[in-house]
Amino acid sequence: MDTYAAQAQLDRQDTWLGFKQLLPLSFFVAAFGLAFGLAAHQTGLSDTSIVLMSAAVFAGTSQFAALDIWGLQVPLVPLMITTFAINARHLLMGATLYPWLRHLPPAKRYGIMLFASDANWALAMQQFHKGERALGILLGGGMAIWSFWMVGTWLGIRFGSAIEDPVSIGLDMVLGCFLLAMALGARKDLRTLAIWIVAGVTSMAAYWWLPENSHVVVGALAGGALGAIWMEKGE
Amino acid sequence: MMLDTAGNGTLIIIAVMAVVTLFTRLGGVLVMSFIPINRRVQNFISAMSGSVLIAILTPQAVNGDGGARAALLATGLVMLVLKKPLPAIAAGVLTAALWRQML
Numbered sequence: 001m002d003t004y005a006a007q008a009q010l011d012r013q014d015t016w017l018g019f020k021q022l023l024p025l026s027f028f029v030a031a032f033g034l035a036f037g038l039a040a041h042q043t044g045l046s047d048t049s050i051v052l053m054s055a056a057v058f059a060g061t062s063q064f065a066a067l068d069i070w071g072l073q074v075p076l077v078p079l080m081i082t083t084f085a086i087n088a089r090h091l092l093m094g095a096t097l098y099p100w101l102r103h104l105p106p107a108k109r110y111g112i113m114l115f116a117s118d119a120n121w122a123l124a125m126q127q128f129h130k131g132e133r134a135l136g137i138l139l140g141g142g143m144a145i146w147s148f149w150m151v152g153t154w155l156g157i158r159f160g161s162a163i164e165d166p167v168s169i170g171l172d173m174v175l176g177c178f179l180l181a182m183a184l185g186a187r188k189d190l191r192t193l194a195i196w197i198v199a200g201v202t203s204m205a206a207y208w209w210l211p212e213n214s215h216v217v218v219g220a221l222a223g224g225a226l227g228a229i230w231m232e233k234g235e
Numbered sequence: 236m237m238l239d240t241a242g243n244g245t246l247i248i249i250a251v252m253a254v255v256t257l258f259t260r261l262g263g264v265l266v267m268s269f270i271p272i273n274r275r276v277q278n279f280i281s282a283m284s285g286s287v288l289i290a291i292l293t294p295q296a297v298n299g300d301g302g303a304r305a306a307l308l309a310t311g312l313v314m315l316v317l318k319k320p321l322p323a324i325a326a327g328v329l330t331a332a333l334w335r336q337m338l
Contacts, residue, residue: 028328045245079238093263093287110265169332176291176292176307179288180327196289224286
């Protein structure tokens with residue numbers, strides 16, 4: 001258990017290092033932010049509320065989903081369910097980070113989680129599994145992503161029409177490719193492969209047959225369950 | 236219940252989304268603080284961390300267009316050869332862009 005405590009240190013330097021490590025990806029995040037700013041502007045939200053939404057929600061996919069149900073009125077319960085379902089994967093991310101976060105005092109523990117998003121979480125987990133300290137990546141990287149998300153949102157409101165179609169230049173694939181690169185950086189053995197197959201098959205089944213947006217949670221829990229049954233040797 | 240998007244309604248909508256999302260960010264950590272971490276729980280959460288990625292990616296690969304699939308394939312190949320994320324991501328995005336421009 002001591003290795004977790006040793007990896008769970010966080011100081012200013014680590015945070016800055018994490019900020020810099022996520023900078024290259026943050027430029028792509030800004031492009032997404034731009035797409036959101038533009039879409040929200042076209043949906044008719046005021047500039048202030050667009051910026052406020054990006055700052056306070058900081059979860060792109062659910063923000064786009066909110067635009068989908070935008071009208072003169074927005075139904076409260078569907079809004080909550082959609083937001084929850086799309087962002088429920090954060091619950092799992094928090095759980096996977098807990099072995100390290102538990103060594104921090106509660107204020108820091110939960111403060112760091114404000115900046116949790118897919119990319120900095122994935123990179124932090126990869127570094128943790130390599131035996132490195134990675135809370136700096138989580139916090140500093142999250143700050144980088146948040147900042148560029150804000151810059152992008154603002155640019156989208158102002159100059160969004162410059163990029164007519166982000167999909168045609170492949171920008172929708174940035175996060176997917178990043179997450180795949182992170183996954184392939186992990187340990188490769190038979191047990192990992194089996195867990196991935198279970199996660200992939202169950203998420204696909206959930207995608208087809210269960211309510212929308214449930215696939216990430218279903219796949220992750222199924223993969224985790226196999227991991228709990230087929231345990232790693234030793235320690 | 237319906238929320239008006241006129242006036243303060245938008246602020247309420249944003250607040251609702253922010254609170255729900257905050258709950259997801261903090262909830263996982265909070266729940267885990269009540270669960271004793273033994274070896275089995277440890278194995279569960281570490282298996283889950285890889286599974287989250289796979290569960291996000293599989294539907295993208297299966298249901299995505301040709302550009303999306305080619306992008307993931309390119310990223311995978313470059314990552315396995317070079318073991319460096321940035322060239323792998325660049326290759327993926329470039330492949331998607333080329334695919335969608337050509338076809």
